[in-house]
Amino acid sequence: MTPVLDLRHVDVDLPLGGFLTRAGLPILRDVNLSVGRGESVALVGESGSGKTTLARAVMGLQAVTAGEVHFDGTAIAGRDGFSRLRRDAAMMFQDATASLSPRLTVGYLVTEPFRIHRQPLPDPARMARDLLATVGLPPAIADRYPHELSGGQARRVGVARALALRPRLVIADEPTAGLDVSVQAEVLNLMADLRRDMGLAYLIITHNLALVRHVADRIVVLYLGRVVEEGPTAQVFAAPAHPYTASLVAAEPKPDPRKRRADLAIRGEMPSVLRRPAGCEFHTRCPLARDLCRATAPDLRPTTSGRLARCHFADHHQEQGDHHALEN
Structure with a gap:
């Protein structure tokens, strides 16, 4: 089945500024990522x-x-292409x-996507x-302004605004x-x-690994x-194949101090x-380097379990993770 979102070898550079500066700040490199219809994918990292x-590049x-953004099997490019994608x-x-916007009421804000994309809106108040x-x-929330909302209410208004045009994909940046x-x-x-009722697909950006599990x-x-x-x-939580993932999982707060793994702490x-460091870019902080x-950069390749990992010793780390999971 064609994924709703498919990133292919995407690079993103941010401009450094300055009259003589041509090179950009290399933020993303060779990113491949897909989100299937109705699937929830978490994007994690420091x-x-x-x-x-x-997320901003997708939108x-x-x-x-460099690279391509595909939505529903179609390559998206140019201002018009991304304008259509945002519907x-x-x-x-x-x-x-x-x-x-602090100047607009909640009612106007949640129906604004219809106006932006010139969609019919016969009864804005009812919508x-x-x-x-x-x-x-x-309903009374519609007459309030954003500064009059609690954090939870503002978050729900953001969800309502995102759902206005009944999208197929929602990108949620730190939703909690x-x-x-x-x-x-x-x-x-x-x-x-x-997600269940509307068949939404999610790309969720978060630091909260407890949220990811859920x-x-x-x-x-x-x-x-x-x-x-x-x-x-x-599978990733049970037996991480990359030491960085293992360190993130190990950093989760645990009530039992005997189950904390100091050996995987990131330095x-x-x-x-x-x-960027030569070789594996994580080796300067990796407790298992x-x-x-230090000499050779690893490729992103399948492990024996079928997952993908950018590590020379992914299968070994995964096996060690399996043993540790069994011990606990």
Whole structure:
């Protein structure tokens, strides 16, 4: 089946500025990523790994330097192409309140996509009420302004706005950021219900691995703008094939200190994309690095389980992860 979203060898450079500067800041490199119809894919990695830049590139908010973005089997290019894509794909921004204009009412904001894309809107007030009801908000919210909303309400308004044109793909950038735990659960349950009822596909960008376990079918791990591991959620958590993924999983808070793995702790800071390390780009921080890692860059290749990992010793790390899972 043709995926709803398919990125092929995508590079993204950000301009450095300056009259004599031609080179850009290399954020994403050779990214291949797909999202199937009705599938939920999580994009994880540290801050600065390129997750939000990738989301912006998908929506045409950031220019793609090389590679192709395909939506529903069609290559998307140019202003007109991305304008059409935005009718079938929507984005939930990380800061829900800041993404809403403070000068407009909630009712206007949730129906604004119809005006932007010149879609028929015979009864805006009724459409606003219907969209708000879809995300569990009362009709009275339509007359409020964004500063009058709680964090959870602003997030639900962002969901309603994203759903206005009934998209096939929703890109959710940190959908639970800044919310109380109880409100996080409400938002996640809402997203799961909408996925079931509307057949939505999700690309979820998050640092919250607990969220990933709850909502994602598949995980894509980014490090320095490259995909370093990809696979089904349960398999990746049970036995990570890349040391970076293993370190992220090990960093999850655990109530039992005996189950914390200090041997997988990440050392130091992420290198600058302007000075990418030779060989494996993770070797400067990897607790398991060897001489081969420092000299030769690994390819993203299938492991024995069928997952993808950018590591010379992926099968070995995966096997060790399986043994550790059995011990615990």
